[in-house]
Structure formats: C-alpha cells, structure tokens
Amino acid sequence: MxxxxxxxxxxxxxxxxxxxxxxxxxxxxxxxxxxVGSHLVIDGEGAFEGSVSGGCVEGAVVAEAAEIAAGAPPRLLEFGVADETAWEVGLSCGGTIRIYVEPLEAAA
Amino acid sequence: MRLDDLKRVNLAREGRRPVAVVTPLDGSAGRVVLADEAAGDPLADELAARFASGKSGRVSTAAGDVFVRVHNPSPRLTIIGAVHVTQVLAPMAIAAGFDVTIVDPRTAFATEERFGSFNLVAEWPDAELLGLDPQTAVATLTHDPKIDDPALMAALDAGCFYVGALGSRKTHGKRVDRLTAAGYGPDAIDRIHAPIGLNIGAATPAEIAVSVLAEIIAVLRAPPARTTARVSEKTAA
Incomplete structure (x- = not known):
C-alpha cells in the first residue's frame, strides 16, 4: 500500500x-x-487526499466535509449536470454521483 | 466511522485479507467484516457475492440502505528480471495499485542500488519461491530462457491472470518449442502474451514499460465475455 x-x-x-x-x-x-467506493479524506483545515471525481466536485465536497469533520452529522451529497449549481460544481462528463460524507470518530 | 474500525480495515488490507465496511446511510454506526467471518453477518449472502465480484455498492435492507465497501487485495505483479525496463515498470505498477515483486538470481542486476526501494528477491524463480496465484500477473523480462522459462511454467501452472514474455517473434518461436517439449499444450502456450506489451511502437525501456503495464491493465479490466471471445478467436486461428 x-x-x-x-x-x-x-x-x-x-x-x-x-x-x-x-x-x-x-x-x-x-x-x-x-x-463506486472511491474515497476522498479531508481534515478540518481543508487538506485532502484521494478523489471522488476527476476534480470537478472535490472543492464542494471539501467545503461540506470540513463541517462534518467538526461535528455536523453525516450527509449524502449528490452532484450531476441536472443540478442547478452544475455550472459551478457539476460533472463535466455528464454523469451523476452520490457521495456519503462521514466523520472519522476517535475510538470509543 | 470510528478510528479503531478504520485501523482494523487498514491492517487487513496490508495483510492482503479481504475486508468489507458496512455503513448505514442514515448515519448510524457501521461495522467492519472480514471475509473469513462474513458467514456470520446478517448480510452474509450479499457480502459473499461482493467479495467474489470485488464490487462495492449500495444494498437495501429492512433497516434502510447501507453501503458496502469491499476491499479485496490488490493484484500482484511479479517481474522476472531486474533490468532497465523493470526500473520504470516497477514504480509505475505500484502507482497503478499493484503489489510488485522483482525476481532476478543475477546479483549483478538485482542490486540494492538499483532496486533498493522495491520488494526484490535475488533467487532463482522456482514455483515455490514465486508463490503465484490467479490474482498475480507475471512478466518475464530477462531474455534468458534459463531464468524466464521456469517462471513462465510456474505462471501457467498457477493460472496467473496475465503472463507476458519479452522477446521477438523469433525468440518466442523457440520458446514455444521448449514449452511444447516440456509438455505444455497450445492452449496453455497461447495464454502467454508475446511479444510482450500492447503494440504502441515502444522504442525505449520506458516506452516498453508503458506498453507492458497497459496490456496487464487491459487484461485485468477486460469483462469476462471479452476474454472468452479473445481466447476462442485465438483457438479458431
């Protein structure tokens, strides 16, 4: 690895x-x-590793993820060309993706 | 996900043990399931199918949707020959997600200086040493039949998903004669990709490495139907 x-x-x-x-x-x-199964991991400062798209939606995911890392509940995000924000964060390739964002919690 | 669960997943992946993460999409706590222990899981059948296919995906359950992330071990690439092509092929294959092993009994080639950062074995490539399996690709690059042939035979015997041999058509003709004499039939010998690599007109060691890795990925990712078609075409021809 x-x-x-x-x-x-x-x-x-x-x-x-x-x-x-x-x-x-x-x-x-x-x-x-x-x-499906691709991972992007994000820290509270916005540093990230991995990818969930060819780069088109990473920015939006990183912004959402910062809140979730800080304690907001997990969220299911959807991105596609039909999205009204497509011009900003849509997928140029014409696909649609759903991304689950969850916090990495310390051991119980 | 909890950190201790993630560490269990990473440990299993490092040990080449298949593992799945089951995550309810309603935000409730998920679980980590090793393939060895999947039979006792509420999603046993679903998990068995997903470990077999290697495909992650969403699953509907009575309690709501869950996401099953399957982590099967990476494919392996065993390169026979610590040669110039290998110096480029090994790091590219690692970047593409392969577990790479380099085997060359010639200690002048298999030096720490040239290959120190890789998994390097300076021994003769016999079947036991190589430990090949169907998730392994084998590329023989030494040009020396004494070293390449035993590795090719071990690769055919083990059912490696890809077997490729460097050398011209003429060299391969002689190789086919030797393998035939050793008892290998045309079906087995046809599984060897020779001359090795996709035909992209590769001229330099680095370009040959690109063509070899591209061919391995093409075979790895080919849907089963396409592989069958290719095999039957070859048989027909």
Whole structure:
C-alpha cells in the first residue's frame, strides 16, 4: 500500500489529533469519473487526499466535509449536470454521483 | 466511522485479507467484516457475492440502505528480471495499485542500488519461491530462457491472470518449442502474451514499460465475455 492511500492518510491524521471526514462515492450514473467506493479524506483545515471525481466536485465536497469533520452529522451529497449549481460544481462528463460524507470518530 | 474500525480495515488490507465496511446511510454506526467471518453477518449472502465480484455498492435492507465497501487485495505483479525496463515498470505498477515483486538470481542486476526501494528477491524463480496465484500477473523480462522459462511454467501452472514474455517473434518461436517439449499444450502456450506489451511502437525501456503495464491493465479490466471471445478467436486461428 502506498503512503498516500487515502484511508492510511485518514488514520494517520486522526491519530495526530486532526479532525477528519471521509467521503465515499456510493452511487454513480452515466459516465462518472471515479468508480463506486472511491474515497476522498479531508481534515478540518481543508487538506485532502484521494478523489471522488476527476476534480470537478472535490472543492464542494471539501467545503461540506470540513463541517462534518467538526461535528455536523453525516450527509449524502449528490452532484450531476441536472443540478442547478452544475455550472459551478457539476460533472463535466455528464454523469451523476452520490457521495456519503462521514466523520472519522476517535475510538470509543 | 470510528478510528479503531478504520485501523482494523487498514491492517487487513496490508495483510492482503479481504475486508468489507458496512455503513448505514442514515448515519448510524457501521461495522467492519472480514471475509473469513462474513458467514456470520446478517448480510452474509450479499457480502459473499461482493467479495467474489470485488464490487462495492449500495444494498437495501429492512433497516434502510447501507453501503458496502469491499476491499479485496490488490493484484500482484511479479517481474522476472531486474533490468532497465523493470526500473520504470516497477514504480509505475505500484502507482497503478499493484503489489510488485522483482525476481532476478543475477546479483549483478538485482542490486540494492538499483532496486533498493522495491520488494526484490535475488533467487532463482522456482514455483515455490514465486508463490503465484490467479490474482498475480507475471512478466518475464530477462531474455534468458534459463531464468524466464521456469517462471513462465510456474505462471501457467498457477493460472496467473496475465503472463507476458519479452522477446521477438523469433525468440518466442523457440520458446514455444521448449514449452511444447516440456509438455505444455497450445492452449496453455497461447495464454502467454508475446511479444510482450500492447503494440504502441515502444522504442525505449520506458516506452516498453508503458506498453507492458497497459496490456496487464487491459487484461485485468477486460469483462469476462471479452476474454472468452479473445481466447476462442485465438483457438479458431
């Protein structure tokens, strides 16, 4: 496994005491750029590793994830060309994706 | 997800043990299921199918939708020959997600200086040492039949998903004769990709490495139907 594997990075960041959220592609329709199961991990400062798209929606996911890392409840995000914000954060490839974003909680 | 669960997942992945994460999409707590222990899980059948296909996905249950993230071990690439092509192929294959092992009994080639950061084995490639399986690709690159042939035979015996051999058509003709003499039939020998690599007109070691890795990925990702079609075409021809 490489050092920049997103799930390895997430565990390392959390152990360093950083707040961390994990975003996962859970559904895709059409020509989605990254397959179901792809991960993007984000820390409370907006640093991230991995990808959930070809770069088109990462910015929006990172913004949502920062809140979730800080304690907001998990959220299911949807992005697609039909989205009214498509011009800003839609998928240029014409697909639709759903992304689940959850916090990485400290061990109970 | 909890950190201790994530650490269990990462430990399983590092140990090449298949593992799944089951995450309810309503925000309630998920669970980590090792393939060995999946039979006792409420989603046993679903998990068994997903470990077999390697596909993650959403599953509807009585309690609501869950997402099943399957982590099967990475495909492996065993490269026979610590040669110039290997110096480029190994890091590219690692970047593409393969677990890479380099085998070369010639200690002048298999040096720490050239390959120190890789999993390097300076031994003869016999079947036991190689430990091949159907999730492994084998590329023989030494040009030396004494080293390449035993590895090719081990790869065919183990059912490796990809077997490729460097060398011209003429070299391969002689190789086919040797393998035939060793008892391998045309079906087995046809599984060897030779000359190795996609035909992209590769001229340099780095370009050959690109063509080899591209061919391995093409075979790995080909839907089963396409593979069957190719095999039957070859048989027909």
């Amino acid at each position: 490489t050092e920049d594997d997103p799930l390895e990075v997430a565990a390392r960041w959390r152990e360093e005491g950083r707040k961390v959220a994990i975003a996962t592609v859970v559904d895709t329709w059409g020509s989605a750029p990254r397959p």
